[in-house]
Structures are given as C-alpha cells and as structure tokens.
Amino acid sequence: MTHFEHLPLSAALPVDLDEAAHRCLVAGFEGTTVVPDTLKRLVDRGLGGVILFTRNVRDAEQVRRLTDTLRAMRPDLLVGIDNEGGGIGHLVGAGAPDVPGNFALGVVDDPRLTARCADALAGHLAALGITASYAPVADVQRQPDNPIVRTRAFGTEPELVSRHLRAWIEATEARGIASCAKHFPGHGGTLTDSHHDVAVDPRPYDELDLAPFRAAVAAGVPMLMSAHVVFPELDANRPATLSRRILGDLLRVDLGFEGVLVSDALEMKAIADRYGEAAGARIALAAGADQVIVAVPDLEVTLSCRDAVLDALHSGLLPEERVLEAAGRVRGLAERYATPVVAVAPWDPEAGLEAARRAVRGQGGSGPVRGAHVVDLFPPPHPALNWGGEDLLSELRAVDPTATGTTVTGEAADPASLADGMVRVSEGAPLIVATCDADLHPWQRHLRDALLARRPDALRVATGLPDGDALCSYGRGRANLRAAAEVLTGVGAVGQLSRQGG
Numbered sequence: 001m002t003h004f005e006h007l008p009l010s011a012a013l014p015v016d017l018d019e020a021a022h023r024c025l026v027a028g029f030e031g032t033t034v035v036p037d038t039l040k041r042l043v044d045r046g047l048g049g050v051i052l053f054t055r056n057v058r059d060a061e062q063v064r065r066l067t068d069t070l071r072a073m074r075p076d077l078l079v080g081i082d083n084e085g086g087g088i089g090h091l092v093g094a095g096a097p098d099v100p101g102n103f104a105l106g107v108v109d110d111p112r113l114t115a116r117c118a119d120a121l122a123g124h125l126a127a128l129g130i131t132a133s134y135a136p137v138a139d140v141q142r143q144p145d146n147p148i149v150r151t152r153a154f155g156t157e158p159e160l161v162s163r164h165l166r167a168w169i170e171a172t173e174a175r176g177i178a179s180c181a182k183h184f185p186g187h188g189g190t191l192t193d194s195h196h197d198v199a200v201d202p203r204p205y206d207e208l209d210l211a212p213f214r215a216a217v218a219a220g221v222p223m224l225m226s227a228h229v230v231f232p233e234l235d236a237n238r239p240a241t242l243s244r245r246i247l248g249d250l251l252r253v254d255l256g257f258e259g260v261l262v263s264d265a266l267e268m269k270a271i272a273d274r275y276g277e278a279a280g281a282r283i284a285l286a287a288g289a290d291q292v293i294v295a296v297p298d299l300e301v302t303l304s305c306r307d308a309v310l311d312a313l314h315s316g317l318l319p320e321e322r323v324l325e326a327a328g329r330v331r332g333l334a335e336r337y338a339t340p341v342v343a344v345a346p347w348d349p350e351a352g353l354e355a356a357r358r359a360v361r362g363q364g365g366s367g368p369v370r371g372a373h374v375v376d377l378f379p380p381p382h383p384a385l386n387w388g389g390e391d392l393l394s395e396l397r398a399v400d401p402t403a404t405g406t407t408v409t410g411e412a413a414d415p416a417s418l419a420d421g422m423v424r425v426s427e428g429a430p431l432i433v434a435t436c437d438a439d440l441h442p443w444q445r446h447l448r449d450a451l452l453a454r455r456p457d458a459l460r461v462a463t464g465l466p467d468g469d470a471l472c473s474y475g476r477g478r479a480n481l482r483a484a485a486e487v488l489t490g491v492g493a494v495g496q497l498s499r500q501g502g
Contacts (some may be wrong), residue, residue, distance in 0.1 A: 013314055019046035020327035021309045024285055026051050026080065026262065030297035032058050035069055038299040042306070043070070048330045049078035049132065051295055054090040054387055060128060063094045067129030067340075076334040078178070080132030082385070083121055085352070086477035088152060092387045097124055099352030100483070101475035102137055102164070103465070104359035106155035111167035113358075114154075116351035118168040122175035123347035129340045131178060134225060134262075136168040138181040138216055139188035140209040141465075147440055148193040150465055151475040162215035169219040178337040181216035182225035183264055184251060185209075185240060194228035194239075194270040195384055204233045214255055222259045222333055224251070226289060228270035238287075239270055242280065247288030260329045261288060265295040265384070266305065277301055278308035285309060286318050290326035295384075356473070356483035364471030365459035368490025372396065373426035374405035375451060377444045378436035378463065378476065390478045392434050392463065395485040403489075404429070411443035419450035431455045432488060436476060437464035459488065 013021075022042060026049040029039050039050070050070060057063055067079050083089055086101020097120035099105075105114045118136070125133055140161050141153040154164040165181060172179040186209045190199035201208070208231070213224065226241040234250065235243040241263045251257050263284045266272065271280040281292045294302040312318035376392040389409070396403040404425075412418045423431075433451050438444040452458055460470035461484055471487060473480040485491075 013310060017313060017320060017323065018310065020323050021313060022046035022306065023048040023327035023330045024291050024309065024323060025281075025302065025306055026078070026291050026293040027299065027302045028053060028295040028297050029299060030055060032056055032062055032066060035073070036299060038303070040073060042299075042302065043073045043077060047074070047077065048291055048327075048334070049080055051134070051293055052079065052081045052090065052130065053295070054093070055297060057090055057093045060094040063091070063128045063130075071129065071338070076331070076338045078132050078334055078338050079130050080134055081125070081130050082135065083125060083133040084135040084137060084152060085117060085121055086151065086475045086480065087381075087387070087390065088385045089387045091124065091128070094128060095124070097121055097347065097349060097352055098477065098479040098482075100356035100359060100479045101151050101477050102154045103141070103151035104474040104480060105164055105355055106153070106160055107359045107361065107474050108355055109160065109163075110358075111163050113351065113355050114164045115167040115171040116348050117355055118171040119175065120347040120349065120351050122172040122177040123344055125177050126175050126341050127344045131337045131340060132180065132223070133172060133177055134180045134182065136165055136179065136181060137183075138165055138212040139183060139186050140212065142189040142209065143191060145191055145440065146188055147191070148195070149188045150437065153188055158209050158211035161209075161212040165212050165216050166219045169216060169221045173220065176337065176341045178222045178333060180223035180225050180262065181213060181221045183227035183229070184213055184224045184261075185227065185231065185246060186213075187227045187229055190229055194264070195268045195382075198239060198270045198274065199227075199229045201229055201231050202233070210255070217255050217257050222336065223262055224257060224259065225262050225264055226284075228264055228268055238283075241271065241289065242275070242283045242287050244287040252288065260290045260333045262291040263289045263293055265293045267294065267296045267301065278304045281305035282308045282312045282318055285326060286312075286322060290329045352479045353482060356477070356479035357486065359474050359480075360471065360483050360487050361474075362462070362466065362469055362471045364461055364469065365457070367459055367488055369430035369432070369459065370400050370489060371402040372400070372405075372430040372432050372459070372488065374403060374432040374434060375422055376405065376407045376434045377438070377447060378407070378409060378434075379441055380409045390476060390481055392432075392461065392481050392485065395478065395481040396488065398482065399485050399491040400489045405432070408447065412447060415443070415447045415450050419447060419454060422451060423454045426455070431458040432461060433458045434461035434463055435467060435470075436462070438462075438467055461488070
C-alpha cells in the first residue's frame, strides 16, 4: 500500500479538509529542474509551500525556472528559503548579495544600513521568484556558550535586536517578500543546538527575551518560526514547537500575533528523536502551529507527517477547527505573497561590504601586512545552515595575490607537529592565525596557542564572536572575510578606518 492508497480513515475526509491539511505542510525536495512526481501530487492536493536548499540551486536562471515550474502547478504555492545572509544561506550559486550577517550589522548599529542589506537579499529573492524568507533571526545571543545562534543574532541586547528586526522586516515587506522572525520564544539562552538534541532555557518568564518578538509583531511580520526549545517555567513537558501554552497562550494571547506560525524543521533531532516527525507534525498543529516544515528531501518523511495529520483529523485527535483555522492563515499569507512581483527594482550591491567594513573591530597585532601566510581555523560548515565554508585565505588573495596559507576544519592528531610545520612554511613571512569561536572548539585553541608560542608576532583574527584583542569580523560570510582581509593588508581607506575604529 502506498501513501496515496489511503486507509479508509484518511480517504473519508471531505475534500476541503484534506486540502486544509495539506496547506499546513511545507516540504523540502531533491532536484534543480525536475519536480518529483510525489511532490506534484502533494501540490495538487493543496500543499502550502516548499522550502529550497543548496541542493536545489545551480544558478539564478535555473532557480527562476524552478520557481516558475512550481508556481505553474499551483499559483498560491509559497516558495521559501532560509536567507539570513552572512555565512547562512543557500543561494551563493545563484549570485546572492554578499551581506555580513546579523551580528556585524548590530555592531555597526545603523538600522538604515541593515535595511539596505535586507533589501538586497529580498530583491534577489524577488528576482528568483522566491516569495518567503525564513529570516530574520530574532534571538538574543545571551549565553556565551550557545552553539547555534551566535553571530546569527543581531546582538546581546533585546533593544538593539528589536531595532534591527524592525528595519529588516520593513525592508523585506517593501519588496513583497514574506519575512519570518525566528525562533520563538528565543534560542539564544540555550547551551544546545536543537538540530542535535533538545535545548533547554531555564530562565523564568520575566527574564526571557520576548521584546524582539513583540517588536516583530508590531512591525507587522507575517510569519514567526517556533523553537525546538524547552522552557520549563512555561511548559516543563514539551518544546515550544509542541506546546499549546507557548504557541497559544503566550504567542496568540500575550503577544497578539495573528500571522502564520511555522515550525522549525521537524527532522531536527529535538523533535525527531523524541517524538518522531509524524507525531511532531500532529502535535505541533494541535498546539497552535499553522504550518510544519519537513525540510529533508526524502518525501516519504513528508508523506508520513501528512498521513499522521489526516488520520488524526479523522479520529478526532486533531480538531477540524484547528486545521481549518491554520489553513485559513496560510491561505491569507499566500494571497499576499505567493505571486512574485513582475518588475524587480535594483538593489544596492555594495551595502553588504560597506556594513562588513564598518563592523571590523580590534587590532590583532601589528599591521598592515603583505605576503602573509594565514592559518584559518574554523569548524566545518553546518549542514543545515551554511552555504559553503568560505575561507580567509581566498579573500586575502583577492586583495593580495602574494598571500599564502591553509585552512584547518578539525582536530589534528598532533597539534604540536602541525604547528611546527606551519611555522616552517611561514618562515620569513608575516603569520596570521584566524579562529572561529575558539571558546567552543578546544582543538582551535590548542593549535592557535601552539602557533602563538612559536610565533608571538603573529596577527590574530576572530571570525566569529570576539576573542580577546583579535581583529574581529563578527562572522564568516564572504563580505566579513573580505573586510577583514582589507584591514589586514591595508587595502582601501575604508579598511584602514575600520581598523582604527575598533
């Protein structure tokens, strides 16, 4: 029996209720040009949206053909993508504008510049026929050892985050793109990445960082995304995505949000390992979510989630009124955003690099230098988030072709021997040692310290959050790394001013 040869329970649902249930799903899929038959059948039955990833992107022309194909099947299909900027995104192959990421924008603290960066990203989406952006991040980077928010947040203070959220949301809305503030009610106070396990924020209600979400609601954000985070003081038993208290009482009643509440991806282990994706879909909708995202390309997972929802509707475990309400919100979202704009006005391609240059802080040692040897230490790209592992050496070479170096993305078997080899190779040249959130990765600290012990004259760079007096780019997006490279080499007056402004 296939998923489309339904049990009598599912088959007995009225057509309008079946369509409503499908409206509540957002599906990932494999492919750049051909739409899988299974996805076509889901769209025919009312699928609410699709989410694109790097796997769906070759170039801009291909993406536009793909979105046109999807929308030709159902004009009110929402086409979304994670599009935060910085090192987080999936459209680099399609010519995504280089913007530095949120924390750097918060460091500059110029909401007009943030709006220009958001406008560039949204304009690019409009040109590609993508109508929903799962951004901006509304989390506050509260916990120094948080492994997942960090430079994705605008900063460590709710008021600053709120300022930049408003600027981002308004700029995105002006382009006719649906924005989505995430991850409600906040992921910045946790010590766990919910992609890998359940995250917990133990703070009481009055210490939670709800102000940015209130600001997003006040700015008219059409979507919020829930966090797979447990808040014991709000609901000791379930993560926010599955909690009626959090999605209903807190979000709808307290914050007064009337837009679409979408779940973070159900295959994340915080949900999948404890509940299973199918049960997660049913519980999330019952708790108050309007759409659930199944981002994996295996459409069998999406089908299992869909079947769980249909069967729960028939049995009465999931009230019809709840699904019809959710589908109504999704329908309203589609009426506003599903049809791409016909003519896309130009955006400012220089906004992102301007922001990245203005964000660079710190000294890192003496400089500027030419012909340097750089050792760039950073963790492998997050498979769910990162578009590719940009490196500092490439950006240094772009402004100083005599630069040399290497990248290291994991623990060495013998850090001392590796450091000895790197020092030998760099002999006679300035040495630059770059780390990315070394406080979270002991292997980076060990190798960095071994290099500095051998070359105390080395320049230090931090490409994540600040690390002592190291020159800090506040992110690993290409614009961040280019701005740091300009300061290190003294290329460009703006770079010099950035360095002195630290």
